[in-house]
Amino acid sequence: MGSSLPPKEANLFKVIVKSYETKQYKKGLKAADAILKKFPEHGETLSMKGLTLNCVDRKSEAYELVRRGLKNDLKSHVCWHVYGLLYRSDREYREAIKCYRNALKIDPDNIEILRDLSLLQAQMRDLDGFVETRQQLLTLKPNHRTNWIGFAVAHHLNSNSSKAVDILDAYEGTLEDDYPSENERCEHGEMLLYKVSLLEESGLLDRALEEMYKKEAKIVDKLSFKEQLVSILVKLGRKEEGEKLYKSLLQMNPDNYRYFVGLQKCLNLYCEDGLYTSEQVSQLDILYALLKEQYSWSYAAKRIPLDFLHGEKFQQAAENYVRPLLTKGVPSLFSDLSPLYDHHGKADILEQVFIELESSIRASGCFPGSEQKEPPSTLMWSLFLLAQHYERRGQYDIALIKIDEAIKHTPTVIDLYSIKGRILKHAGDLAAAAALADEARTMDLADRYLNSECVLRMLEADQMKKQELQYVDVKPVWMSSLWSILCLYKGSCHAPLMVVKAINPLCRCYMKLHDSPLKAAGGEDGDMSGLLPAQKRKLKQKQKKAEARAKKEAEEKGEEANSLGMSKTARRQQAKPVDLDPHGEKLLQVEDPLSEATKYLKLLQNNSSQSLETHILSFELNMRKQKILLAFQAVKQLLKLDENSPDSHRCLIKFFHRISSSASETETEKLISSVLEAERLNISQLHGNSLVEVNRDFLLRHKDSLMHRAAAAEMLYVLEPDKKHEALQLILETENNIAPVNGSLGPVRQWKIEECISVHKLLEEVFVSPESANSWKTHCAQYFPYSTYFEGLKSSLVTGLASYSMPENGDLSHQVGDGRTPNGNLHAFKDLSI
Amino acid sequence: MGISLDSLRDKNLMQLKKLNIALFPVRYNDKYYADALSSGEFTKLGYYSDICVGAIACRLEKKEGGAVRVYIMTLGVLAPYRGLGIGTRLLNHVLELSSRQNISEIYLHVQTNNDDAIAFYKKFGFEITETIENYYTNITPPDCYVLSKLLPCVNSKK
Secondary structure, rough: OOOOOHHHHHHHHHHHHHHOEEEEEOHHHHHHHHHHHHHOOOOHHHHHHHHHHHHHHHHHHHHHHHHHHHOOOOHHHHHHHHHHHHHHHHOHHHHHHHHHHHOOOOOOOOHHHHHHHHHHHHHOOOOHHHHHHHHHHHHHOOOOOOHHHHHHHHHHHHHHHHHHHHHHHHHOOOOOOOOOOHHHHHHHHHHHHHHHHHHHOOHHHHHHHHHHHHHHOOOOOEEEEEEHHHHHHHOOOHHHHHHHHHHHHHOOOOOOOHHHHHHHHOOOOOOOOOOOHHHHHHHHHHHHHHHHOOOOOOOOOOOHHHHHHHHHHHHHHHHHHHHHHHHHHHHHEEEEEEHHHHOOOOOHHHHOOOHHHHHHHHOEOOOOOOOOOOOOHHHHHHHHHHHHHHHHOOOOOHHHHHHHHHHHHHHHHHHHHHHHHHHHHHOOHHHHHHHHHHHHHHHOOOOHHHHHHHHHHHOOOOOOHHHHHHHHHHHHHHHHHHHHHHHHHHOOOOOOOOHHHHOOOHHHHHHOOOOOOHHHHHHHHHHHHHOOOOHHHHHHHHEEEHHHHHHHHHHHHHHHHHHHOHHHHHHOOOOOOOOOOOOOOOHHOOOHHHHHHHHHHHHHHHOOOOHHHHHHHHHHHHHOOHHHHHHHHHHHHHHHHOOOHHHHHHHHHHHHHHHHOOOOOOOOHHHHEEEEEEHHOOHHHHHHHHHHHHHHHHHHOHHHHHHHHHHHHHHHHHHHHHHHHHHEEEEEEOOOOOOOOOOOOOOEEOOOHHHHHHHHHHHHHHOOHHHHHHHHHHHHHHOOOOOOOEEEEEEEHHOHHHHHOOOOOOOOHHHOOOOOOOOOOOEEEEOOOO | EEEEEEEOOHHHHHHHHHHHHHHOOOOOOHHHHHHHHOHHOOEEEEEEOEEEEEEEEEEHHHHHHHEEEEEEEEEEOOOOOOOOOOHHHHHHHHHHHHOOOOOOOOEEEEOOHHHHHHHHHOOOOOEEEEEEEEOOOOOOOEEEEEEEEEEEOOOOEE
């Protein structure tokens, strides 16, 4: 490096490289300028200067310099390497790989470049290339352990576990007998465990077991050793040994749920769905009674029985489980219990338990049947638990009474405010929810979770301006967490939920763009011209919201698209450290929104094919694109996943209605229609029935469900537009029945607020019937008094937001203000007894 | 159940505000909170099993001649958590800190009818040194006592 320079400058060049590595960029730039003074066109120096500038946010200069440097010295591997590093810093990995390859043409054995290349190959899932590069590295430096392991990992990633084992075996063969030395024992042990896991993965269980016993002494991590051993033993069906091992693992950590599950499996007392026979339940009961005694510190041993017990035994166990946690004050107690609400009848029992505990504490300060005085905080935690219980039940008014009482009891507990915000959110008052989340945030300014939650609530409440202030602060956390999740899940077959959540609205935005292009692009178009001015305004507002969301989503997507090796367009949207397009305008000026949406849809289809949403999107997108067969595929998938879903029904009817109303003219169209004729026979609903009849059947089968009725009504209107009135009546006459759970404090109704909102939108946008929409709104306002959407009487829209954020410093009327005493000096010691 | 103390910082200032709203019928102004923050260790939040339930807030005042005295602006514990020794912990902390720093005087105002508070402070050696009439506006009685305590110097300077 820097070889063409005289000694003094060559030394300076070393300084640049060193400064770059140690992040002393100013020093590096100084040295670079010193060389350039004498040799203004020195390629490698120009490149290094550019690379350094890239680190101090002078990107355009950086590219210019690096490119000029390369032009001046095309034969320098340094220049190519630097160019690659620059691309890598912008996540242009493919370009970076090209540069590395050019560098390696000049200097084929350069370890650093090979290592950089191998990392990017792994990143881009060029696994064959990765294997090759790791092999080269091993050949160059066979005495480094990392190179052996790197080569093995490469084969492992490339789905060749047995080859990976061979490599590790070969590596062990190079070692002396007395290896490892004291300071290498840990690393060596990890390698051995890795090898065993590879053997297990490739199904060589006996060999894996043999290896474990042989190398036991050399494996330092005893916990992992046991976990690995028990996993193999169980796979070999050696359940008795497995049982013993799981028990010894529980000795080490009695709160690891996996050990309990494993133990149950060894005893043939485990089933995935948790539906045990009564005999199994009594066996489990005995088992856990024993385990509880043995591992008295274990919460898991007390919690797990709540999953399989029922009735009175459940009640007993639940009470015993909850009591000490209320005493201790565990804010996450409700989330711990919440899966039980899906078990039949348990919610009622829990409610009874909680209420008894609360009233006993209130009356005597003790739990029922106990003489032990509870600490004062127990009442607050009980109220907190009850509030969440009623929230879960949809009884928001009671939930709010409970949480307000808890706040009055101890106004300094932040979780109370967060939960109150959540209750209000679910009750439909997003503005008040945001106010509460903000209040919680102010109570601990150092808490990033509270900060993110606050931003989220404000986004939901569309308080964009306020939110922007903090958004900057939070974004990096969101991003990095999203990114790290993606890194973990990349390559594995299930997509993280978060990505699915983000892609969905993005695709919908693109479709909206297609349906009604922006005003700038096409002026008022057909979609809007038939609407009343007020509705137009609403539509535009909605578009604006969608824009904002699309922007945010796209930023996240950019990250993710890169890591998944997506197309160039996707890469262009990546989130730069500085957002060049803060209002998302550029993003909206896509030429073909549908093809953009298709790209993202593919991601969904690959990664979350079991979700209804994916296929609904696919249906809507392909119908717009006139891709009839692809749309039909989506319909079939939907019916397979859930033929009773209102959305599946919608797609089915819409599809065949569309087919029947369009005549096929060209050859292809005729071919398609003959395919569909044949396929139609495979759909049982359609047998010998007209679409109108199919729709009627669907309605009859689900006549008590709001969402199903709405879907049937919508389809009735699609099929027979003249029956609009009948269709509207179908929706408006739905009854909000009482859910089959027995809340002891007032009834629980079936309708969910989000469902009612979507019905309102249906009335407004599809039926375009303002009268029906209005009467629906008034109707819903009764059921959801806290909803701002329906303008319920208790919502902050009506009562004013002020009631949800307490005045900063209490009651003004009591102000002490005679100048002489600036700080009212009162001491709260009534009832004080010390 | 453990009692612990923590310092007041700008990040947890809201905790003290929430306490004061619940405890006192008085709105404290920004100066109060600025004084509390700048008093350093003389202002403390009291925690009961990790819940903030009480606080002592002091102001350091310069006397003529340069000596410093401590003025207790507020001391209070949330009603459900009284009688557990949290107030004592808070006051003892300030008393000990004062004597360690060779502060000789500590005083406060208390409403004349607040017998519990007066009894509480007397236990710690405070004495009524003055009565100020019409100290408070808007609350009755408007009069207050000045309670003060002189601290012995622990290690006299040489």
